Amino acid sequence: MRSINRLRAVSVLALLILAAGALVPVAWSDEPETIVRVTARKFEYSPNEIRLKRGVPAIIELTSLDRLHGFDCPGLGLRTDIPPGKTTRLRVVPDKSGTFPFHCDVFCGEGHEDMTGTIIVTD
Numbered sequence: 001m002r003s004i005n006r007l008r009a010v011s012v013l014a015l016l017i018l019a020a021g022a023l024v025p026v027a028w029s030d031e032p033e034t035i036v037r038v039t040a041r042k043f044e045y046s047p048n049e050i051r052l053k054r055g056v057p058a059i060i061e062l063t064s065l066d067r068l069h070g071f072d073c074p075g076l077g078l079r080t081d082i083p084p085g086k087t088t089r090l091r092v093v094p095d096k097s098g099t100f101p102f103h104c105d106v107f108c109g110e111g112h113e114d115m116t117g118t119i120i121v122t123d
């Protein structure tokens with residue numbers, strides 16, 4: 001009976017050590033994700049130019065100051081709604097360099113068509 005409890009304790013300890021080992025590379029990664037904050041409002045994004053590096057993970061954090069907007073960047077396969085009062089996050093690891101236009105794809109009033117910007121991905 002005592003040896004079963006000991007075996008159980010060793011097993012739990014081994015699992016904890018394995019779990020800790022699996023977490024360490026994430027916590028100690030020397031390449032933190034880039035976070036880019038973008039604010040949307042009639043009829044602009046600020047900033048309207050986002051610079052990313054190819055192969056480097058990034059999070060684009062989007063907030064709206066007034067009403068529902070959209071964020072659509074077909075060249076990088078990114079698309080989300082941006083409801084007001086919430087923070088919307090898009091995770092991207094650009095796999096190609098270049099200039100990729102984005103635009104609002106939710107009609108938000110006269111001037112909506114001017115809500116544009118570019119993501120520039122460099123090597």
Ligand SMILES: [Cu+2]
Nearest residue numbers: 104106108112
């Ligand atoms: Cu719009």
